[in-house]
Amino acid sequence: MEKLTPRGPSGHPDQEASACWRLTIRVLEARGLGWADLWSEADPYVTLQLPTSPGMKFKTKTVTNSSHPVWNETFSFLIQRQVKNVLELTVYDEDSVTEDDICFKFLYDVSEVIPGKLLRKTLSLRPQGQEELDVEFLMEKTSDCPENLITNDVLVARELSCLDVRLDSTPVVADLELELVLKGSYEDTQTSALDKASAFRFHYMAAQEAELIGHLRSFKSNGWNADNSVGHITLPLRSLAVGTEVPIDVPAANTPGVRLQLKTEGCPKELSIHLGFDLCAEEQAFLSRRKQVVARALKQALQLDGDLREDEVPTVGIMATGGGARAMTSLYGHLLALQKLGLLDCVTYFSGISGSTWTMAHLYGDPEWSQRSLEKPIRHARRHLAKSKLEAFSPECLARYHRELELRAEQGQTATFVDLWALVLEFMLHGQVMEQRLSGQRAALERGQNPLPLYLSLNVKENNLETLDFKEWVEFSPYEVGFLKYGALVPAELFGSEFFMGRLMRRLPESRICFLEGIWSNIFSLNLLDAWYDLSSSGDSWRQHIKDKIRKLEEPPSSLRTSSWPDTSWLEPGTALAQAFKGFLTGRPLQQHSSNFLQGLQLHQDYHGQKDFSTWADCQLNATPGQLTPQEPQLCLVDAGYFLNTSCPCMFRPGRRLDLILSFDYSLSSPFEVLQQTELYCRARGLPFPRVEPSPQDQCQPGECHLFSDPTCPDCPVLLHFPLVNASFQDHSAPGVQRSPAELPAGQVDLTGATSPYSLFNMTYKEEDFDRLLQLSDYNVQNSQGTILQALRTVLERHALGARPPGAQT
Numbered sequence: 187m188e189k190l191t192p193r194g195p196s197g198h199p200d201q202e203a204s205a206c207w208r209l210t211i212r213v214l215e216a217r218g219l220g221w222a223d224l225w226s227e228a229d230p231y232v233t234l235q236l237p238t239s240p241g242m243k244f245k246t247k248t249v250t251n252s253s254h255p256v257w258n259e260t261f262s263f264l265i266q267r268q269v270k271n272v273l274e275l276t277v278y279d280e281d282s283v284t285e286d287d288i289c290f291k292f293l294y295d296v297s298e299v300i301p302g303k304l305l306r307k308t309l310s311l312r313p314q315g316q317e318e319l320d321v322e323f324l325m326e327k328t329s330d331c332p333e334n335l336i337t338n339d340v341l342v343a344r345e346l347s348c349l350d351v352r353l354d355s356t357p358v359v360a361d362l363e364l365e366l367v368l369k370g371s372y373e374d375t376q377t378s379a380l381d382k383a384s385a386f387r388f389h390y391m392a393a394q395e396a397e398l399i400g401h402l403r404s405f406k407s408n409g410w411n412a413d414n415s416v417g418h419i420t421l422p423l424r425s426l427a428v429g430t431e432v433p434i435d436v437p438a439a440n441t442p443g444v445r446l447q448l449k450t451e452g453c454p455k456e457l458s459i460h461l462g463f464d465l466c467a468e469e470q471a472f473l474s475r476r477k478q479v480v481a482r483a484l485k486q487a488l489q490l491d492g493d494l495r496e497d498e499v500p501t502v503g504i505m506a507t508g509g510g511a512r513a514m515t516s517l518y519g520h521l522l523a524l525q526k527l528g529l530l531d532c533v534t535y536f537s538g539i540s541g542s543t544w545t546m547a548h549l550y551g552d553p554e555w556s557q558r559s560l561e562k563p564i565r566h567a568r569r570h571l572a573k574s575k576l577e578a579f580s581p582e583c584l585a586r587y588h589r590e591l592e593l594r595a596e597q598g599q600t601a602t603f604v605d606l607w608a609l610v611l612e613f614m615l616h617g618q619v620m621e622q623r624l625s626g627q628r629a630a631l632e633r634g635q636n637p638l639p640l641y642l643s644l645n646v647k648e649n650n651l652e653t654l655d656f657k658e659w660v661e662f663s664p665y666e667v668g669f670l671k672y673g674a675l676v677p678a679e680l681f682g683s684e685f686f687m688g689r690l691m692r693r694l695p696e697s698r699i700c701f702l703e704g705i706w707s708n709i710f711s712l713n714l715l716d717a718w719y720d721l722s723s724s725g726d727s728w729r730q731h732i733k734d735k736i737r738k739l740e741e742p743p744s745s746l747r748t749s750s751w752p753d754t755s756w757l758e759p760g761t762a763l764a765q766a767f768k769g770f771l772t773g774r775p776l777q778q779h780s781s782n783f784l785q786g787l788q789l790h791q792d793y794h795g796q797k798d799f800s801t802w803a804d805c806q807l808n809a810t811p812g813q814l815t816p817q818e819p820q821l822c823l824v825d826a827g828y829f830l831n832t833s834c835p836c837m838f839r840p841g842r843r844l845d846l847i848l849s850f851d852y853s854l855s856s857p858f859e860v861l862q863q864t865e866l867y868c869r870a871r872g873l874p875f876p877r878v879e880p881s882p883q884d885q886c887q888p889g890e891c892h893l894f895s896d897p898t899c900p901d902c903p904v905l906l907h908f909p910l911v912n913a914s915f916q917d918h919s920a921p922g923v924q925r926s927p928a929e930l931p932a933g934q935v936d937l938t939g940a941t942s943p944y945s946l947f948n949m950t951y952k953e954e955d956f957d958r959l960l961q962l963s964d965y966n967v968q969n970s971q972g973t974i975l976q977a978l979r980t981v982l983e984r985h986a987l988g989a990r991p992p993g994a995q996t
Contacts, residue, residue: 199461200339202268203332206393209236209263209271209296210324213246214306215256216277218316219289228289229280230255232319237812238271238788239263241370241396248280264328264395268335269342270789270811271296275309275319290317293810297791299323333393336688338461338673340799341787341816343688344391346453349398349423351386354433354445362416364436364444367399368423372686372786380444389453389686396423400446402438417444426450458680458690459783460666463673463798465841468628468665475634476534483531488978500845500981502533504637505834507860508540508707508827509852509910511571512944515956516910517545518567519963520850522560526964527971530556532978535844536637537833539826542852543641543706544615547699550664551622553629556636564960570615572953578613598694599682600820604778608704614949622699625679627664638663640836641706644829645669645815648822656805657829658815661836662702669784670835671802672815676783687786694781705823708778780821787816798840801871832864837903838873845981848974849907854938857888857909874902889913891970893977900984904977908966912937915962921969935962 211234219228231248242263249255265271273296277289292309299305305323336343351366362380371390378384390396402417417438426432431449438444460466465473474496481494506517517538524530538546548563549555555563577583587609591601599605612620630636641662659670668675676685684692789811793799799808807813815821826833831853837844853860861878868875876894884892888911896902916933919925925933935958936942943955951959967974 205332212260212322213257214320217318219253235274340793347392349388350449365401457688460675502846503535503844506538506542506850507831510541513541513852514544516963519960523964523967533637537640539833540707550627600779608701612700643823659835685783784816844903890966915965
């Protein structure tokens with residue numbers, strides 16, 4: 187296991203020693219189970235599982251033919267009260283022919299169990315439901331050594347132990363295989379033939395009541411024997427003394443036994459991830475460097491008399507939306523105009539999603555891109571956008587894609603259809619392999635010479651939920667990749683590597699930037715419900731959907747009003763046909779998979795009440811910790827445009843609040859629709875965002891730039907919105923320069939017509955179409971120079987008045 191230095195800056199996550207507790211559960215009886223089979227009543231039994239005690243699962247005896255079974259059986263778990271412990275009790279109907287049916291399932295938050303006091307509960311799915319289960323709980327403090335916890339008050343990293351197992355120097359036996367199983371560990375199961383030297387290592391929670399199970403098996407070259415088990419051991423690991431090597435024999439029938447040498451030891455306490463909501467040390471250092479560049483640019487642009495102090499420098503950000511090749515081309519035009527106006531060096535943050543990330547990723551391959559002319563990258567984009575895309579599917583290219591996907595699989599990466607899309611996209615945009623990597627973009631930030639790029643994606647559920655019902659913002663920067671909601675980030679070069687409980691288990695090679703572009707513009711993880719919603723919904727219905735969600739979030743789930751249970755209504759079992767139909771609607775047949783760096787981490791007892799978490803907790807599933815991302819084996823990342831075509835969420839991280847946002851919108855519907863959706867979403871999250879209320883005249887005839895602000899809210903950024911419109915460009919070749927009659931055709935840029943070349947899925951432009959869109963975007967910003975400069979003066983005055991000192995938090 188690789189150990190890295192903790193990456194938190196000035197504020198590290200809390201560390202504390204916390205005692206373990208013994209939770210004893212007595213399953214008493216159930217009532218009202220009814221008829222489960224055609225000719226008889228149910229044959230019920232109960233299973234008990236606690237996700238925070240991995241590897242531990244208990245089962246009562248089966249009571250045959252009974253609607254009122256009595257068990258009176260006792261089980262126990264070792265738990266930490268600092269984490270959210272939600273017990274899963276599932277009543278099954280045993281069936282000797284088919285798979286056992288689930289009668290019902292209870293989720294019970296054990297935090298209401300008072301230490302030292304016996305608590306008897308009657309659990310029921312519904313207030314007047316006939317199905318009931320009687321259970322007793324008792325919680326007692328143990329005398330074991332306290333466990334070292336690391337937490338940001340949302341996630342908890344618990345202490346790990348390592349188990350090393352090696353074969354003793356005894357003669358190996360051919361045709362024998364040793365399988366070792368440690369449930370709840372990172373490795374889970376490891377297998378090795380005995381005709382070679384073997385060593386095993388398992389990583390598991392130190393407070394876990396784990397058992398090592400070993401099977402000695404014989405096998406033949408033509409397959410497994412019907413009864414191939416020749417030896418078996420079960421060893422409780424808590425019986426092993428830490429740091430002492432212990433010999434264990436695996437007895438075997440009709441063959442020499444095998445001796446194992448076991449040794450347990452503690453794992454490093456330091457985390458390999460940044461567990462915190464603060465900015466990493468690298469970004470904080472960048473901000474200091476960038477302020478010097480911004481101060482000089484503002485002095486020149488605004489013709490200031492004196493130099494600006496660091497605390498007087500406002501934070502300006504570019505917020506670019508998606509839109510395929512249209513977004514990529516238009517963004518080049520917008521940046522070109524800012525560079526011509528001497529305003530590009532005034533920008534500190536640069537965020538994008540989907541097609542706008544294609545421009546960003548290409549530019550940041552050059553560490554000096556904003557200090558050089560943009561003509562070269564623009565020529566590159568024009569050349570490859572104008573070429574035929576058929577060559578991307580030639581036999582030679584397909585063979586190369588196949589070789590690279592095979593190599594990724596050999597390295598341990600999960601190769602998916604989205605990775606194939608990434609390789610096709612790379613060839614379409616560049617015509618060659620680009621060796622750039624996300625962490626390599628740090629070279630563009632070393633002297634603060636460029637804005638900090640922020641790429642945004644969504645983590646969604648692979649099955650069972652549409653994107654609108656469950657989505658989590660994931661931010662990518664050259665420094666870190668992580669979740670806004672959980673406050674957990676990994677170094678950019680380690681995204682895709684394997685983690686457990688915040689420690690790096692297996693380091694994999696960092697993916698090339700094209701594979702991240704495939705994620706940021708992943709259009710292949712659409713499920714049928716998403717597609718139906720996109721085809722049938724309007725802007726008004728989207729707003730109503732969000733309002734409904736907000737209203738539901740403001741009310742606690744019905745199950746939480748009567749007890750401390752999380753909501754379980756969506757978990758209630760249905761018919762096999764209903765489940766199959768739901769899977770058909772919500773499954774993502776071409777989903778992307780990334781290793782989940784949150785794996786093993788647990789939710790803090792008070793996670794749901796933490797401000798940083800609740801800001802981004804926008805679905806009822808957030809009240810059910812067992813269904814959140816730390817419990818998932820992999821991430822499923824999609825284009826953020828599946829939910830909202832904006833890159834603004836990353837602008838609202840603590841320490842990164844902006845004074846001025848330049849909103850570059852590349853959608854072609856209503857020029858204010860996306861911005862109004864963004865405002866609605868941000869205000870629902872309690873984030874300061876100006877009211878987007880364009881005048882009726884602007885709605886009918888939008889201009890190149892629109893200013894929105896809220897002078898009554900010091901924390902609310904000023905927002906300049908640049909919709910993709912062809913307004914005065916039709917009549918002007920440059921700001922203030924009227925077109926001659928011969929030049930008028932050059933101003934006719936068809937953005938929305940039926941034959942427009944700028945549709946979302948068009949990846950091939952004529953060179954003249956590329957040039958027109960580029961020139962239009964360039965003109966729209968240059969024509970807004972006065973508005974931009976006035977907005978910069980406004981935010982400078984705010985600092986001078988002390989209305990919003992740098993770093994102020996809401």
